[in-house]
Amino acid sequence: MSTYKPDYQRIADDLREQITDGRLSPGDKLPSKRELRDIYGTSAQPVEAALFLLRAEGLIEGRQGKGTFVLERE
Amino acid sequence: MSTYKPDYQRIADDLREQITDGRLSPGDKLPSKRELRDIYGTSAQPVEAALFLLRAEGLIEGRQGKGTFVLERE
DNA sequence: CCACATTTGTCCGTATGTATC
């Protein structure tokens, strides 16, 4: 057995936890993708996948030229 | 205004429709990623993103070495 | 057991488009 999780999953889990436990509130801006890349020590791809996942979950929304923001809970 | 949709969205929509309207049934195997690439005339990336999305939606499941299969509806 | 082909999953680097400031 293995406890391995891909980078994008760890990033998504970490950000999701920050959102659900209130460290990130609706309307808050997430770090930029470049910053997330540096924070997690990966390339752009895992960051993209993590944000893609959280978008699909309806937790965040990206706004071109502005940033990525936490959405209101449905 | 524009009706543009990215490739991965078109692929995901097409496959999702095939699943929900019964052309693809639970247990059925989807075309391989290589085949999907050729079918939709894209590179691997949009195909990956489409399957990633449908996986997140719980519609399909990938099995390494075997293929991608339609799941039972929950 | 080993070699090989197939297939899914993940990651890297790079480039382009679009929108904002």
Next chain:
DNA sequence: AGATACATACGGACAAATGTG
């Protein structure tokens, strides 16, 4: 005009699992 930032796409690479010989 330039910098910043998100979104999408291309090409290439390697790991893991499966099946066949």
